[in-house]
Amino acid sequence: MEAMPYTASELMCINAARLLQDGDVVFVGVGLPNLACNLARRTHAPNLQMIYEAGVIGARPARIPLSIGDPTLVSGASSVCSMYDIFSFYLQRGNVDVGFLGGAQIDRFGNINATVIGDYAKPKVRLPGSGGSQEIAAWANRCYIITPHQKRRFPEKVDFCTSAGFLGSRAERDASGVRGKGPLVVVTNLGLLEPDENGELMLTALHAGCRVDQVRENTGWPIKIAGQLRQTEPLTERELRILREDLDPQGIYLKSGG
Amino acid sequence: MEAMPYTASELMCINAARLLQDGDVVFVGVGLPNLACNLARRTHAPNLQMIYEAGVIGARPARIPLSIGDPTLVSGASSVCSMYDIFSFYLQRGNVDVGFLGGAQIDRFGNINATVIGDYAKPKVRLPGSGGSQEIAAWANRCYIITPHQKRRFPEKVDFCTSAGFLGSRAERDASGVRGKGPLVVVTNLGLLEPDENGELMLTALHAGCRVDQVRENTGWPIKIAGQLRQTEPLTERELRILREDLDPQGIYLKSGG
């Protein structure tokens, strides 16, 4: 991807921003999701409501927060409440439209592992754990996942299911009775994956310059390719300018290749 | 009681105030309990903490509140919280030492009826209902009842158990597992009733000038008289002066005979 005039992080961030609708209530994490939300607010979704698991609602951060509890999230926010309230009155109650998720592993059915590589009781690699993601994955109306496309990140089945995608099939998630629709799009540096009618992640779009064989090579199961494979819209200068000049001028999150 | 230099309300109020200990956290109702608590604060219990079911903690009312949600309770209070918090974090959690209760009927075992006279489904007299008293009676460490001594108010058994005293016996309350010790004293205009070892209310003290036969006549069951029947301490001038001059100068609550 060296030839591209943008980084993988910029590519993913802009494609994630486009998934947001004006008026959406988004449960935001730091890093790329935060940038994506702020970008959407400054482009097509001026009425986006950003809420944070720390209990901040309607945040308008004046600087890029390094932590999910940065004081800039509070100054100028419309409301602050306790963590119990944010998880119960907002998320569990169904007041959150969109959740962003990430993890060390995403499997064929969109299940996420952010807990452990290897055996839970004797961890080979101990990851941070759920934080808020177990509930976000279940109860936000729509979930989006942002992750670099690498084979180790896309196993056939997660070592540990921290957050539910479609479990073993869409029918299985439906039967569980959780309120959210599950992971609707996985944004990677190669393209977009979306669940098919059975809940299995399928390649539905490629970014400009990316190829199906790259996706196949970097996915841990024989991935289905949509019959009508789309190409994502090219990044616009305006989107890139807002990201680079206004939102992350030091390139804290955008300089990385993802 | 016409000859006495004080009203029945003053008598009950001062005797109730004396039951409070310095540092007690009291769940206060309006009327006589409110006066009793403020009297105790100005005499032997300066560190009394008054909390109100409306969610007010550490109130220092500058005037006599007519309602349990009077704004004077808030101005100068140390904390205000929601009703859910006051009932769960304070009362259910065990942070309340004393609750004051009243009702249309108090029976042989200290059970209280504030709900209905007659059949619940077809009420003869519909009373206000529990409010906070069902939980106060169960979870405050100690409960005190203030009520005029009249036969219709002291039936053998309540028509409806709004708030638990000792149910059918002290053993029955213990078995129910509720945390509070139950009604420890009933203050009437004739004397004090306290539960015996079985939880049955027994006359343990008479006010000056009151007689056992008055108590018998005005109680709906053959009431036991304590072997060592005490006489309550005479009201002091200081107590009466604080009540009349500082706390209820208009005599809103004190003028009544109870």
Add this chain to the structure above:
Amino acid sequence: MSKVCSLKEAVSAYVHDGNLLYCAGFTHLIPFAAGHEIIRQGRRDLTLARATPDLIYDQLVAAGCAKKVIFSYIGNPGVGSLRIIRSELEAGRLEWEEYSHFGMISRLQAGAAGLPFIPMNQTAATDLEHNNPNIRRVTDPYTGREVVTVPPLNPDVAIIHVQRADANGNAQIWGILGEQKEVAFASKKVIITTEEIVDEGVIRSDPNRTLIPELIVDAVCCVPHCAHPSYTQGYYDRDNVFYLNWDKITETQAATQAWLDEWVYGVKDADEYWQKLGAETHERLKVSPAFASPVNYGKY
């Protein structure tokens, strides 16, 4: 997105015949003007839920708007009984459903939290439980002991009065909080009445004070003195005289009807009602200021 409209418009759009209505507030901030507007618009068959029905529901029942009350304490706070509701209940003309205060607000807490029930510790007083099939039990999976449960309460529409709100519906309350937050999150539609509509900069200068966020609010109505004869902390006092008077007014049906004719049907809106109260009452309910100590959030 501004949600500002008149109270008349809000009631017309969001309060329908047969609705489960919750006018919030525990003694403080009771939205009387909204109750009067509902009476003027002639709503019928409402189910009126409130921990303490207070005079506002006594008036709605007197005007024939209600078929049922859900409550935990039916008294005229500090005075005695609510004569209208009490007599309708005793006459068997009004349905009811009853809880303790904690049961009632636990229903709201469950409704606000999206939970199918909330547990409460036992109180040993079981007569209400035996008379209300909504009060049930589950076994605690840790100790094996039983706890008492109530199901969520999710009103069709909540009306909540506040000190100040912005045009989008971010609403701030101080003083007694009662069950306002829980009611707002539990309800399907939320009407905010407010003493003042302020610039969003005022709200955003103190986000911890915002009890109700715009994202659950449907209408914002600027209604000064909405709470009379209840009160708004810092704005005007409680009209205890009226609470005492209501007890007398409701001694007869004729007097009650005359009061409704004069003070509800006979006025156009909350402004006219307040003006009609007159200068003496205005003066009596005035409050001198006492400001909160400053709080610095910092520019980050």
Add this chain to the structure above:
Amino acid sequence: MSKVCSLKEAVSAYVHDGNLLYCAGFTHLIPFAAGHEIIRQGRRDLTLARATPDLIYDQLVAAGCAKKVIFSYIGNPGVGSLRIIRSELEAGRLEWEEYSHFGMISRLQAGAAGLPFIPMNQTAATDLEHNNPNIRRVTDPYTGREVVTVPPLNPDVAIIHVQRADANGNAQIWGILGEQKEVAFASKKVIITTEEIVDEGVIRSDPNRTLIPELIVDAVCCVPHCAHPSYTQGYYDRDNVFYLNWDKITETQAATQAWLDEWVYGVKDADEYWQKLGAETHERLKVSPAFASPVNYGKY
């Protein structure tokens, strides 16, 4: 009744070997100075509970104070992993008990409310539930569906940093509230550290701002800058540089030990630590003021 004492005295009196400790705060108001004092006093076998262990518990584990952690997210917020805790877990030298954030704070909510459990809706992700016997289920008595439950968490001692408190322990917080209120009510002993001890008139001018009431507080310690490298809203900024540095420091045991020697064992108290940070850091963490809009409670 004044509960003012030094942090040294409070830790000595209330934090004992083997205790279940909860240092509150979600990114905001983390009481680092209290953690350092616990290290200096050489406590052992502590169980450290926190939704996000953050650097404060990484430091306590590095100093050998802990035998177990209870958590819902073990990361260095915004940076990556907590190297010390992670390596101790991977080496099997540290016990642990794990929840989601909501599970963790629901345990505190149950502990604060005196309830034997709190229900949560299902999430369909059951691996944690299968690995933690504290996570159980009950059947909702209304719908017959199962909900997930957690038991109460009741720490032996909580340490909570606040912006201002009076000598009796009435404590006010603004900015991110995290789980401070729930931890305070859930715990057996509560130590308040505060940026300032103010006259009770300041607190009582704004009772809605008081998150923690004196009646559950055991000690009040005036500890300015207690939260560094975390922050106190309106008082000083978060030291992101230190959060990034910690990731490097903890790459080796030697560097970690050297840091503890210099910054914890090598200083007497929080004042000396803050002075040692130096003028440049003080300047970098300074915040210009932004005050909340005035609020009138009224003189009643």
